[in-house]
Amino acid sequence: MNPIAVGIHDLSLAATHYFLDLAVLAERSGVDVDKYYLGLGQELMSVPAADEDIVTMAAAAAQPILERHGTEGLRTVLFATESGVDQSKAAGLFLHPLLGLPHDCRVVELKQACYGGTAALQFAAALVARDPQQRVLVIASDIAKYQPDSPGEPTQGAAAVAMLVTADPAILALDAVSGIYSEDIMDFWRPNHRTTALVDGKLSIEAYLRASLGAWEDYRRRGGLALTEFAAFCYHQPFTKMAYKAHRNLLQANGFNPSSADLDAALLATTTYNRLLGNSYTASVYVALAALLDSTTDLTARPIAFLSYGSGNVAEFFSGRVVSGYRDQLRTVANAEMLAHRKPITFDRYRELPDALRAAVGNLVSPRESEGAFRIAAIRDDKRIYEVVLH
Ligand code: COA
Numbered sequence: 001m002n003p004i005a006v007g008i009h010d011l012s013l014a015a016t017h018y019f020l021d022l023a024v025l026a027e028r029s030g031v032d033v034d035k036y037y038l039g040l041g042q043e044l045m046s047v048p049a050a051d052e053d054i055v056t057m058a059a060a061a062a063q064p065i066l067e068r069h070g071t072e073g074l075r076t077v078l079f080a081t082e083s084g085v086d087q088s089k090a091a092g093l094f095l096h097p098l099l100g101l102p103h104d105c106r107v108v109e110l111k112q113a114c115y116g117g118t119a120a121l122q123f124a125a126a127l128v129a130r131d132p133q134q135r136v137l138v139i140a141s142d143i144a145k146y147q148p149d150s151p152g153e154p155t156q157g158a159a160a161v162a163m164l165v166t167a168d169p170a171i172l173a174l175d176a177v178s179g180i181y182s183e184d185i186m187d188f189w190r191p192n193h194r195t196t197a198l199v200d201g202k203l204s205i206e207a208y209l210r211a212s213l214g215a216w217e218d219y220r221r222r223g224g225l226a227l228t229e230f231a232a233f234c235y236h237q238p239f240t241k242m243a244y245k246a247h248r249n250l251l252q253a254n255g256f257n258p259s260s261a262d263l264d265a266a267l268l269a270t271t272t273y274n275r276l277l278g279n280s281y282t283a284s285v286y287v288a289l290a291a292l293l294d295s296t297t298d299l300t301a302r303p304i305a306f307l308s309y310g311s312g313n314v315a316e317f318f319s320g321r322v323v324s325g326y327r328d329q330l331r332t333v334a335n336a337e338m339l340a341h342r343k344p345i346t347f348d349r350y351r352e353l354p355d356a357l358r359a360a361v362g363n364l365v366s367p368r369e370s371e372g373a374f375r376i377a378a379i380r381d382d383k384r385i386y387e388v389v390l391h
């Protein structure tokens with residue numbers, strides 16, 4: 001008997017109210033903009049307004065999925081994030097009143113830097129394989145923040161991805177094989193008292209490359225596909241050039257000598273959204289998938305490779321096959337609108353936006369700044385008060 005197909009049935013993205021053009025940051029920092037545009041492969045970064053956070057982005061990403069599929073059979077919500085809003089309470093619980101989540105549904109938050117979304121996806125697939133009647137909502141939502149004027153600053157960003165994981169999925173059937181690599185390394189971390197991440201940038205690149213190879217080798221040992229079989233490779237993209245570094249490294253380690261055109265063929269379509277969003281940590285590899293699926297290439301029945309990396313570190317190499325008819329499920333127009341409707345933020349506003357809500361203690365009322373359907377109205381007695389904005 002063939003094992004039941006399990007995977008991504010629906011996929012939806014959300015970002016923030018603002019974006020900052022890296023040309024503005026380059027000018028203010030006295031850096032050649034090509035370092036960002038070409039060297040890092042980043043053009044814009046999403047910047048949250050003062051009344052947005054990972055919960056408001058998550059709600060905006062998940063709402064279209066629940067509108068399309070309802071909540072029947074939804075027994076689990078897995079919320080992956082590096083930029084959690086509470087040390088105890090799962091961010092997903094704030095979604096109950098915003099989205100009308102059912103009460104007979106477990107809600108849990110997962111953390112392992114940028115890898116958490118993949119842990120959530122794999123755990124979701126296992127739950128559905130055990131009981132194919134159940135569906136799992138996986139959300140990856142993050143705001144990447146580094147110290148102003150640090151090398152990490154141009155690699156900030158924000159986005160959320162929501163995925164409905166089901167049996168007999170309409171978009172991507174996951175392969176059962178996956179390869180894993182983990183080790184204890186201090187390449188990127190954020191102690192509890194900090195609102196911005198600490199990073200050893202060069203070490204993080206080396207660690208990413210080493211972990212990618214380790215995960216790939218494990219994937220192959222477990223019977224995974226050969227490199228030449230994949231139609232495209234979705235990498236975690238802290239900056240899109242990282243996908244090129246990692247893929248070249250993987251190919252060279254396996255005896256290939258890829259040209260720029262070879263790398264573009266495998267990667268370019270996966271980078272178009274991340275280039276405009278910036279790093280979205282847990283969401284980034286699934287933003288890459290959305291961009292790939294939204295591209296003009298017909299991927300029907302083609303295998304796609306994924307490399308998920310979370311500093312600290314855990315990497316996973318896994319694969320899936322694009323399902324026939326997948327285009328009918330895509331949100332290509334909504335994704336384009338989401339990217340186009342963000343507002344440019346001035347450099348001064350970007351720098352003065354104090355990340356007030358993340359650092360706030362006590363009481364704070366947030367004036368309306370964003371224009372989306374969900375916002376933080378206030379923090380009262382250290383409780384976040386979210387609201388749905390009727391348009
Ligand atoms: N035109 C074109 N390219 C340029 C350039 C210019 N004027 N100036 C520099 N570059 C290129 C560099 O050659 C380099 O490319 P390469 O890596 O292919 O050689 C790239 O731009 C970045 O320059 P570099 O000097 O290495 O940048 P940096 O020291 O300021 O830091 C990071 C880059 C990624 C380490 C830093 O942004 C960071 O710490 N980010 C956060 C952590 C992260 O994202 N880690 C990734 C793994 S998880």
